[in-house]
Amino acid sequence: MELNTGLARPRDLECASDRLNLRLASGVSSSNPGLTIILSVASDKNDIRRLGFRSISTTAKPVVRRSRNAPQHVDNLLKAQSRRTVSSVGGQNIDTSVEQQIPVPPGPQYQEAPEHVWGRVLRPDRLYNYFTQSPIPSIRQRAAYIKQNAYCPHPHHQKTRVPASPSDAEARKTDASNLPPAHVHFECPDCGIPVYCSEEHWADDYENHLEICDTLRQINEDDHDLRSGRYFPEFNYPGPQxxxxxxxxxxxxxxxxxxxxxxxxDERSMRQATRLLTYPLTVGSxxxxxxxxxxxxxxxxxxxxxxxxxxLRYTLHPPRMGEGAGVAGLRLKSPPLQYVFGRSSIHxxxxxxxxxxxRDDEFPLPDRTPENPFGxxxxxxxxxxxxISTYVEYxxxxHEARHFYPYDPYFDCFMLYHxxxxxxAxxxxxxATLPQLLETKCPVICTGYTDFDMQRDxxxxxxxxxxxxDLLMEPGENRFRSLRWDLNDLDPQDIxxxxxGVWAFRGKRYEATHRDSIVESAA
Structure with missing residues (x-):
């Protein structure tokens, strides 16, 4: 079974592990073209952890017996075996002055590494920081980007664009506004994010800001938590079901x-975990x-x-053929979503x-050859x-090149994330793409950032x-939506x-009608 993801626009997702790639999909029988769902989440953040100091520890020397006529090199070997080797799990506070020290290779003198290199940058009680004063460089850069591109939402300013929704802050601005647009500069002391051009406008519009202030603070703390250097047990996934x-x-x-x-x-850990798992589980559910x-x-x-x-479910859950855990030749299964569809192959x-x-480290793309015409x-x-296959192409x-032909409703499905x-815009x-998606007669599943975004699509x-x-599933809230809120850097009011939300549609299918039934209905 094959699920193709179209021109999806998921927002950038960052995580605190040194490299976390999540590519998940739903699959196809090995003897047929497959259903393909793909999600890629990557981050180049380094997660450096302190492993401990190297030290030498000793124990009481055991009694070593040797022959009186034994060679000298045997004596040296037995003495060496009576001592413990180097330990790398931390000092044990044992005096080693009587032992022979391990020689240290020549080089610069050892210095204690700063805390932000090997350990936690932020403790759980210090996750809240002003964006511009954050100890995380990437967050300070993000604050500078917001100040450079986001505009003050105060209604006294003139409009900068057409409102995207009735709840858009730009909708409160009228033609009578006399102040020119101004970029945000003042950081709210309650949420720590640049939201207004000045403290006066923030205080004057404080009642409207209170509607999202708590959520903005939650976003602030969640972003710092991802980069705090802590261990993330919520990203440990179980094995086969x-x-x-x-x-x-x-x-x-x-x-x-x-x-x-x-x-x-912990609610914060739950938000971090669901932010990743929402993509495979939305389609899997x-x-x-x-x-x-x-x-x-x-x-x-x-x-x-x-x-x-x-x-599709008939393909993803094939009937059992008698195989079991004791059958010879069984191979390991694929990770996360594959465990939910354990008897199917996924493309x-x-x-x-x-x-x-x-995925910049995977560039340049493969050359376009007759065997791989789209690289x-x-x-x-x-x-x-x-x-997993990736096409940097519309x-x-x-479709016009008939690259994925023929489509099969039993094996193929499309997933469009946001x-x-x-x-x-x-x-x-x-x-040009929508009529071709309908032409395949395969299900098309879509998601939206908000209820308004989903209803508009x-x-x-x-x-x-x-x-x-044909409408396959009515629009509504996704049971496996992300529990973590995200911030639009171009408009901090947009969360x-x-x-x-999720909904689904498909190109209309016309069922064949037997001629006998037409005659009977006419009679």
């Missing part, structure tokens, strides 16, 4: 418990046979959606100009059951393709979370 334990996908709590994740008792989205009242799944998802396909974002980056050794270009289908990029698709599209 045994058949006797079913996964409960009702919500985050039931899923993490039934998948036997390490217990997450829809395609899984135990999906919480059903055709029942309030389940949001339509009749056409049940038809399409049933076909993940990234498509779009931004599909190589945060795809193919990773076919991730595991025996997972393959989908309509690949595509901005109806956004004024990006809708023109989807004009849904209305745009229904207006552009009226009569040629959202990854994959807040």
């Amino acid at each position: 045994i058949d006797e334990i079913l996964v409960n996908m009702t919500n985050w709590d039931t899923f993490l418990y039934t998948r036997e994740f390490e217990a997450i008792n 829809i395609l899984h046979e135990l999906s919480p989205y059903t055709i029942r009242n309030g389940g949001r799944l339509t009749v056409e959606g049940l038809k399409s998802l049933t076909a 993940l396909v990234f498509i779009g100009p931004e599909s190589m974002a945060n 795809a980056v193919v990773e076919d050794r991730v595991s025996p059951q997972m393959k 989908f309509h270009t690949l 595509p901005g289908l109806g956004h004024p 990006s809708s023109h990029e989807w004009e 849904w209305k745009w698709v229904m207006e552009k393709c009226a009569g040629e599209v 959202s979370c990854g994959n807040w």
Whole structure:
């Protein structure tokens, strides 16, 4: 089964590990073309931890017996074996003056490394900092970027753009505003983020700022937590799921418990974990046979959606053929999402100009050859059951070249993370792609940053393709949305979370009607 991700625009995601790549998807039978879902999350932050000081420790010398006529080199060997070797787990406060010291290679004198190099930069009680005074250089750079590009939301300023939504701060500005636009400069003492051009405007508009101040402070602390240097146990993922334990996908709590994740008792750790897991689990919760989205009242799944998802679930959950743990020749499974679909093979396909974002170390791209006409980056050794392909190209270009033909509703699915289908700045990029997505007759799953963003995309698709599209799942809040809020650096008043809402559609299918039934109905 193959799930192709189109021109998705997920916001930059940073994590505190030295290298954390997450590419997840849903799969296809090894004998058929596959369903591909791909998500890439990468960060180049170094997580340097102190391992301890090297020291020499000794124990009481054991009694060593040797022959009176033994050679001298045997005597030296026995003496060496009576001493303990070098320990690298920290000093043990044992006097070693009587022992022979290990010679130190020539070089500069040892100096204690500063705390920000090897240990925690911030303690849990010191996560709150003004962005401009943060001990993290990247956050200080982010503050400078915000001050350079974001404008003051006070209604006395003139408009700088067309409001993107009714809740946009620009919508409060009127033609009667007489002050010219001004960049933000003043940092709120409660949230630590540059939000207004001056303290006077902040105080005058304080009542409106209170609506998002607590959320902005939470974003501030979460960003510092990611770079605090602490150990992140929430990023330790469990292994394969045994058949006797079913996964409960009702919500985050039931899923993490039934998948036997390490217990997450802190809300901040929960926000950090869900910020990553929301991408594979958003699509996994829809395609899984135990999906919480059903055709029942309030389940949001339509009749056409049940038809399409049933076909995909038949492929992702094939009937058992008698194999078991004792069968010879079994190979290891693939990580995270593959464990949910343990008996299927997965082919993940990234498509779009931004599909190589945060992967600069993999440039330059492969040459375009007759065997690889679009310069795809193919990773076919991730595991025996997972393959990842990346195309830095628009989908309509690949579709017109018939690169992925033929499409099969039993094996293929499209996933669009925050595509901005109806956004004024990006809708023109989807004009040529949308009809081709409908032509495949395969499910297309979309997410949105906010309810307004999701509804705007849904209305745009229904207006552009009226009569040629079937709604598979009604728009609504995603059960596996990110619990962590994100900040728009171009507008600090704009806060959202990854994959807040989800919905699905497909090109309209016309069922064949037998001639006998037509005659009977006419009679």
